[in-house]
Amino acid sequence: MEAYRQEIIVGAVVIYMIFCVITGLWAMRRTKNSSDFFIAGRGLGPIVVSLALFSSTLSGFGFVGGPGLVYSIGVSSFWMIVISSTGYALGFFLVAKRIRMIADVRNCISLPDVVAARYNSEAVRFLIAVTIVLGVMGYLATQILAMAVVMQAILSGIEMFANIGLITCVVISSAVLIFYCVTGGIIASVYTDVVQGAIMMIANIGLITCVVISSAVLIFYCVTGGIIASVYTDVVQGAIMMIAGTLILLTAMSVFDGGMQEATSIILADDGEAMMPFGAAGIMASLGWFFVFGLGLAGQPHLVTKMMMNKKISDNRSILPMSLFGYVMAALLWVSIGVIMRAAVIDGVISPLSLPDDAASVFLSVFTNPLLAGIVFAGLFAAIMSTSDAFLNIGTAAIIHDIPKAIRGHSIKNELFWARVVTVILAIVAASFALYSHFQDATLVAILGAFGWGTFAASIFPVLAIGLNWKGATALGAISAIVSALLINFIVQLAGIVLPYGILGGLIAFVVSLILFIGVSLVTKKPELDDDMEAVLNI
Amino acid sequence: MHSKLIVVIFTTVLIMAGLLIAIVLADYVPNGAGFPHPEFNGMQAGGDGAARLEHIGDLAFTFQCLLLLLIVCLATLGVAEQRRSAELWAYMGGTLLFSLFVWYQMYSGHQAFLETGITNYFMGFPVATAWQVYGTWLGGIPLIILYTVGFRKFIFTKEDERKYEQLLADIAARSE
Secondary structure: OHHHHHHHHHHHHHHHHHHHHHHHHHHHHHOOOHHHHHHHHHOEOHHHHHHHHHHHHHHHHHHHHHHHHHHHHHHHHHHHHHOHHHHHHHHHHHHHHHHHHHHHHHOOOOHHHHHHHHHOOHHHHHHHHHHHHHHHHHHHHHHHHHHHHHHHHHHOOOHHHOOOOHHHHHHHHHHHHHHHHHHHHHHHHHHHHHHHHHHHHHOOOOHHHHHHHHHHHHHHHHHHOOOHHHHHHHHHHHHHHHHHHHHHHHHHHHOOOOHHHHHHHHHHHHOHHHHOOOOOOOHHHHHHHHHHHHHHHHHOHHHHHHHHOEOOHHHHHHHHHHHHHHHHHHHHHHHHHHHHHHHHHHOOOOOOOOOHHHHHHHHHHHHOOHHHHHHHHHHHHHHHHHHHHHHHHHHHHHHHHHHHHHHHOOOOOOHHHHHHHHHHHHHHHHHHHHHHHHHOOOHHHHHHHOOOHHHHHHHHHHHHHHOOOOOOOOHHHHHHHHHHHHHHHHHHHHOOOOOHHHOOHHHHHHHHHHHHHHHHHHHOOOOOOOHHHHHHHHO | OOOHHHHHHHHHHHHHHHHHHHHHHOOOOOOOOOEEOOOOOOOEEOOOHHHHHHOOHHHHHHHHHHHHHHHHHHHHHOOOHHHOOHHHHHHHHHHHHHHHHHHHHHHHHHHHHHHHOOOOEEOOEEHHHHHHHHHHHHHOHHHHHHHHHOHHHHHOOHHHHHHHHHHHHHHHHHHO
């Protein structure tokens, strides 16, 4: 089997891509209007939403960037994970109920729709839409580039594709992505998220637990009258993934005879700080991530938009723990691979990596069975695809729905048609930008990439998460928060400002944005809310 | 009249901003945010942990205490004002104390390691790091339990649901 490692990995990825195409075709038949395209018609069940929510949170970053960060800076990056329980809780306490209510009451199909309704302000809608487009371009470019680079690495191991170029890989990646997104919109995305979520979660879970969960899911579906065929598909897939997941964990633990403790003690002996709670990056970088990733989760447009998709508000009580459970299981991969790889390099078990982001792929190539590697690589592609699709979706909504509405007072006609057209254009622009940046100026993607999680967190969290729970929040407060967050993040990034003790620019932007949002709202006239908004904020 | 809770949140964030300014202005320490590992390309090292905390340790400790307070206040803000009972405040107070306890254990465990250079292990990690990995994650669980178990009491009661359905019915009636 080892002789066919590359072929097996490619086979798993190809099967996954075929699955994406089929899912797209299936979802296309279910997509009848723009509401279906953008928010799945607000008709999804709790299991689908919870899996989609957690897998979108982790995305390709969890598979590639997470282990790479542990390899690079040690425990510092754990702070992004350990905050997950608090981050998810805050997201649900502050956003989940009211965003779903406003979506219903005002028939909203995007996040800018929701904030425009809340603040009765087209300026706030416009600024949130612009923030989303800026952030989406950076995220998309990096995702497409990552997908192409991984594809090139996998294919170049096969003789036939030994000289395949990056441009070809970008074209193939973008073509599948575009087909999948255009045909199905968000419906395709969330159902693929479910599969991705299952892959990520089950790849990190013990055999016995998996059996219990699969049985529970099976019973749940049967008792509630779910689709029988779907159950059996889930069971077969679950069984395969359970075995794979157990092997991944066992593999990671078996690299050193003393398991995880031996690995951490090797790192500790080399550099004590790297294995202590604040890692190599130090206390302020760690606490900054805790702040930005914890509070910021409730400000991520691709996540909060999914909180508008569930069928019933009362489903939230089960969606929250299920999402968290999935995230924790998937995050074990981040921690275990990262720690083992750093220890293995220090101990001389393997050669130093050329790049920290190679940690996961080298681990899969060196330590795991080829079949298992194939499944996890398919999971990696799944993560990148679904994240890209979620961002294409909200970016398209901002361009064809929100910005025209903010400027002209109404969105464009035939939204579904234009949604598909703009999705194609956005993907092509992002792919071109990714290539241009890769060959001409590698800092460009990083600059826009900085408009990722941190900028979304700083500019959207106060406006959405606090604004939905405080009637005193004003449009002027919201505008001040968004503009300050964008400016600070841009200036820190463009000017290359390095703050002492590893303080993040995103942390400064977040704190300033919170102060301006509340402070300006406190000193400006309390707004007159429309009756329906008043009623929603009272519940 | 603005709620007292938003004023508490605002004050907390202002103090945190002040602490950040104090940290930025604190005495410079070389490699305060790590440095390239001398042997392995792509790895960072932390170096002298005591030196890194010498000027900012107390400020950072206080910053995190305030952040934990902010988190609990924000979660409480997410509960409708009429449902913020004494029972809820007591629960949130307990949640905050638990989080502060975990943070103290982690920080003091790290300090102890810096002084002695030795540590015990718990479930694969040095004790201080185990407090971070397991304790911090568990710190958010009381909020998850409150949301899940107390959903019908604090988040979306039957009465809320009835009001919401009435609101939707009124809107539908007006649009016909």
